[in-house]
Amino acid sequence: MKRVLALLTILGINFVHSATIKGGIEVPTYLEPCQRNSPEFNKCIRNALQLLMGKLSKTGIPELELETLDPLKIAELIMTYDGGDIAGKVTLLDTYTRGFSAVKIIDVRSKTDDPNFFGMEIDFYVPRVVTNGIYKMDGRIAKFPINGKGIYNITATEVTGTWNLIGSPVTKDGEKFMRIDRLSVRPEVGNLKVHASNLINDNPELSQVALAFVNRFWKVLYQEMLPYAEESFDKILRQLVNKVFLKIPYDQLFPPAQTPSVV
Numbered sequence: 512m513k514r515v516l517a518l519l520t521i522l523g524i525n526f527v528h529s530a531t532i533k534g535g536i537e538v539p540t541y542l543e544p545c546q547r548n549s550p551e552f553n554k555c556i557r558n559a560l561q562l563l564m565g566k567l568s569k570t571g572i573p574e575l576e577l578e579t580l581d582p583l584k585i586a587e588l589i590m591t592y593d594g595g596d597i598a599g600k601v602t603l604l605d606t607y608t609r610g611f612s613a614v615k616i617i618d619v620r621s622k623t624d625d626p627n628f629f630g631m632e633i634d635f636y637v638p639r640v641v642t643n644g645i646y647k648m649d650g651r652i653a654k655f656p657i658n659g660k661g662i663y664n665i666t667a668t669e670v671t672g673t674w675n676l677i678g679s680p681v682t683k684d685g686e687k688f689m690r691i692d693r694l695s696v697r698p699e700v701g702n703l704k705v706h707a708s709n710l711i712n713d714n715p716e717l718s719q720v721a722l723a724f725v726n727r728f729w730k731v732l733y734q735e736m737l738p739y740a741e742e743s744f745d746k747i748l749r750q751l752v753n754k755v756f757l758k759i760p761y762d763q764l765f766p767p768a769q770t771p772s773v774v
């Protein structure tokens with residue numbers, strides 16, 4: 512606890528508030544908890560998120576078992592595609608994604624006035640996201656049968672999107688939490704560049720051709736992949752945000768406004 516606070520102080524963040532989670536563990540939160548149903552709530556969340564993403568994405572929050580977001584490490588991700596130009600099974604291993612510490616939180620909209628529903632939309636912009644790791648694919652991209660295994664990296668620039676969170680209340684040990692049930696996002700990408708070795712097993716020339724095809728037609732391929740990728744984004748991101756939402760009781764995370772505003 513002391514170590515974390517010292518670190519946060521070094522980072523120049525003045526954490527005067529904390530939340531208490533199970534076992535009496537105190538978690539430093541942001542400057543001032545944002546009061547749900549207050550007129551300032553969305554602005555407060557935007558500022559708090561900007562602060563947290565910018566400063567804490569490099570260190571994580573150990574009390575919440577929240578690891579770093581920059582880089583974001585994903586040990587294994589398996590996706591099955593059955594689209595027009597892409598079909599097959601892709602396994603990604605030891606994926607590192609870098610760039611989220613530079614995220615700009617553009618706008619926040621929320622619905623918190625129904626005790627049985629939580630809704631939040633967060634518009635974001637990231638100038639550059641680089642993902643690298645190991646891949647294995649059995650399937651095809653357009654007319655290329657891809658039975659490859661190798662290393663890859665993807666650089667996406669000018670990434671914009673909206674994280675759309677939907678949640679419902681759950682009670683654990685007599686405390687009320689707001690569990691996020693769905694986190695959907697369909698990022699738009701300004702430019703995308705893919706490097707992948709050995710797309711077509713042991714055929715460097717054809718691998719080169721397939722990769723050139725991917726980079727030439729990335730827009731079409733990305734659009735086709737997006738519905739499938741969306742499921743993966745949901746799985747990964749929902750698990751991340753629930754480390755906060757299922758650990759910090761709702762009334763501590765977003766305390767109700769003293770005088771609820773009349774909508």
Ligand SMILES: *[C@@H]1O[C@H](CO)[C@@H](O)[C@H](O)[C@H]1NC(C)=O
Nearest residue numbers: 641643663664665666706707
């Ligand atoms: C991606 O991989 C290629 C080939 O190994 C390498 O030349 C390039 O620098 C890598 N790009 C990034 C952004 O890591």
